[in-house]
Amino acid sequence: IIIQHGFYNLLTSQVTLEVTEGNSTCIKAELSASFFITYDTANGTRTVMVPLPGSAVVGVASSCGGDGRSPWLVALFGDGHALGLGFSSNDSLYSVANLTLQYNLSDVSNFPEANSTDVVTVETTSVGMVARVNTTYRCISASPVIVGGATVTFSNVTMEAFMTGDDLSPNESVCTADQSFTTAPPPPPSTTTAAPTPVPTPPGTPSQGSYSVSNSNGTVCLLARMALQLNISHFSASQNQTIQEVVNLLPNQTTSSGSCDPTSATLVLTQGNATNLSFLFTLNSTSNRYHLTGLSVVAAWSDMTGPFNTSNSSLDYQRGSLGRSYMCISEQTLVVDQNFSLNTFQLQVQPFGITRGQFAQAEECQLDQDNMLIPIVVGAALAGLVLIVLIAYLIGRKRSHAGYQTI
Numbered sequence: 001i002i003i004q005h006g007f008y009n010l011l012t013s014q015v016t017l018e019v020t021e022g023n024s025t026c027i028k029a030e031l032s033a034s035f036f037i038t039y040d041t042a043n044g045t046r047t048v049m050v051p052l053p054g055s056a057v058v059g060v061a062s063s064c065g066g067d068g069r070s071p072w073l074v075a076l077f078g079d080g081h082a083l084g085l086g087f088s089s090n091d092s093l094y095s096v097a098n099l100t101l102q103y104n105l106s107d108v109s110n111f112p113e114a115n116s117t118d119v120v121t122v123e124t125t126s127v128g129m130v131a132r133v134n135t136t137y138r139c140i141s142a143s144p145v146i147v148g149g150a151t152v153t154f155s156n157v158t159m160e161a162f163m164t165g166d167d168l169s170p171n172e173s174v175c176t177a178d179q180s181f182t183t184a185p186p187p188p189p190s191t192t193t194a195a196p197t198p199v200p201t202p203p204g205t206p207s208q209g210s211y212s213v214s215n216s217n218g219t220v221c222l223l224a225r226m227a228l229q230l231n232i233s234h235f236s237a238s239q240n241q242t243i244q245e246v247v248n249l250l251p252n253q254t255t256s257s258g259s260c261d262p263t264s265a266t267l268v269l270t271q272g273n274a275t276n277l278s279f280l281f282t283l284n285s286t287s288n289r290y291h292l293t294g295l296s297v298v299a300a301w302s303d304m305t306g307p308f309n310t311s312n313s314s315l316d317y318q319r320g321s322l323g324r325s326y327m328c329i330s331e332q333t334l335v336v337d338q339n340f341s342l343n344t345f346q347l348q349v350q351p352f353g354i355t356r357g358q359f360a361q362a363e364e365c366q367l368d369q370d371n372m373l374i375p376i377v378v379g380a381a382l383a384g385l386v387l388i389v390l391i392a393y394l395i396g397r398k399r400s401h402a403g404y405q406t407i
């Protein structure tokens, strides 16, 4: 567990929240959370990462429910921000029925240059936290929840609602993302002398997948075709050391989801419980150009000692014009941080301005343009060579002709 802790974003702290009524506790939650929020500034949109601070407190709006109301946990933090979780249950299961995020755009320390001072509230009913009644819900893996223009990423969660005692139940409902981890530590390597570092064999070129995101009315608003390869530096459970692992995303096991707003679009690719990759594109409505500004990943691979989780929201890749798609057939490496980079191949994306569900004319990346030059140069060189041989032949023929005539 100590090793695992090193994998979590150090900006987020573990928070303990408890809702009590009278002398009894009905909800207890220990968790880390961070928020990825997109907002408007005078010159376009911006995305920030706001962690749930250790100073978060339980708000008075929290309740244990009863009288037809459902239990409600509200965590207040910073200058008027709040995270709310509503619970519901039946005889066998309880779940987080809805999640509400409230953020105060007047808070210039978290939302610099916001053009609004509103307090924004967004809500979702797709949270995906379910546990058996009388058990503690446990999810160490990072799990993202999309709510409006924000993404909430929870990690290290132990939580129980509808509690019958004052302490968390020793019986647990473990989330599916955690079930891919072996709970027992791996056996120590049997070697006595230091063996050379075995490097995992790199996978071949990944295969191309086609992904799309639709609006609430079913209109396709984002299209992507690409082959992806993740390159993560993590601590290997089997080798007891940090390794560089390169893994291809398998398109036939990957699903896409996301959201589209006028100036921002997200694409979330999920491969089973193992890999979750989110792309954030923003459109600058002044210049009518878009680019990839954010990438976040949650990976729970079999050889990891805990889930790997990182993101960067100040990237500048895949620059294209509104009404055009962006294309890069050549391999491109998108560096997210020192431990994670994404290799893309055979890529075409269009995050804005899709008409009739099809890609618009493509703008080719510089690498492709450079690579296109090579065949042209080689072709020209070959043509030149053929010409020289031909001329040499003709001259030679003429000479030998001339030779015959003299005889």
Ligand SMILES: *[C@@H]1O[C@H](CO)[C@@H](O)[C@H](O)[C@H]1NC(C)=O
Pocket: 022, 023
């Ligand atoms: C809380 O517990 C105290 C002592 O244990 C008891 O006197 C009090 O009545 C209880 N209050 C409620 C609301 O149950």
Ligand SMILES: *[C@@H]1O[C@H](CO)[C@@H](O)[C@H](O)[C@H]1NC(C)=O
Pocket: 042, 043
């Ligand atoms: C937005 O515009 C203001 C003034 O027009 C400028 O000071 C500021 O740097 C700009 N911000 C960005 C992110 O470009």
Ligand SMILES: *[C@@H]1O[C@H](CO)[C@@H](O)[C@H](O)[C@H]1NC(C)=O
Pocket: 040, 041, 042, 043, 044, 045, 115, 116
């Ligand atoms: C803030 O900027 C966005 C676009 O940048 C614009 O649509 C919105 O109306 C602006 N809001 C205010 C209150 O100025």
Ligand SMILES: *[C@@H]1O[C@H](CO)[C@@H](O)[C@H](O)[C@H]1NC(C)=O
Pocket: 079, 080, 081, 104, 105, 106, 107, 108, 119
């Ligand atoms: C929002 O933030 C501003 C400035 O930080 C603060 O004055 C205001 O009280 C906050 N609003 C709420 C609802 O807390």
Ligand SMILES: *[C@@H]1O[C@H](CO)[C@@H](O)[C@H](O)[C@H]1NC(C)=O
Pocket: 069, 070, 086, 087, 088, 097, 098, 100, 123
């Ligand atoms: C959240 O879900 C609970 C249970 O379904 C419901 O009672 C509550 O009104 C919901 N809250 C919001 C803000 O929709």
Ligand SMILES: *[C@@H]1O[C@H](CO)[C@@H](O)[C@H](O)[C@H]1NC(C)=O
Pocket: 090, 091, 092, 093
């Ligand atoms: C409880 O709800 C879950 C889904 O929310 C459902 O699958 C299950 O059958 C329900 N159990 C009972 C006893 O109603």
Ligand SMILES: *[C@@H]1O[C@H](CO)[C@@H](O)[C@H](O)[C@H]1NC(C)=O
Pocket: 091, 092, 133, 134, 164
């Ligand atoms: C949960 O625990 C309470 C009190 O111990 C008990 O009355 C109830 O039947 C239990 N429910 C389930 C589904 O085990």
Ligand SMILES: *[C@@H]1O[C@H](CO)[C@@H](O)[C@H](O)[C@H]1NC(C)=O
Pocket: 186, 187, 188, 189, 240
């Ligand atoms: C892992 O390596 C460290 C030092 O490199 C060593 O102290 C530790 O015993 C090793 N653990 C296992 C399980 O081999």
Ligand SMILES: *[C@@H]1O[C@H](CO)[C@@H](O)[C@H](O)[C@H]1NC(C)=O
Pocket: 215, 217, 219
């Ligand atoms: C669907 O919604 C988008 C904006 O959300 C709008 O531009 C488009 O016209 C709508 N299409 C239909 C068929 O209603």
Ligand SMILES: *[C@@H]1O[C@H](CO)[C@@H](O)[C@H](O)[C@H]1NC(C)=O
Pocket: 202, 231, 244, 246, 341, 343
């Ligand atoms: C993975 O990343 C490491 C460090 O950034 C780099 O040295 C290595 O070449 C990368 N491997 C691939 C296949 O991209």
Ligand SMILES: *[C@@H]1O[C@H](CO)[C@@H](O)[C@H](O)[C@H]1NC(C)=O
Pocket: 207, 250, 252, 253
């Ligand atoms: C997915 O594709 C790979 C090759 O790209 C293939 O080996 C594998 O059988 C496919 N799996 C399924 C479930 O279709």
Ligand SMILES: *[C@@H]1O[C@H](CO)[C@@H](O)[C@H](O)[C@H]1NC(C)=O
Pocket: 043, 044, 045, 284, 285, 286, 287
């Ligand atoms: C949007 O584009 C304009 C013009 O190119 C530029 O001045 C401005 O800084 C850009 N805004 C952002 C948020 O990048």
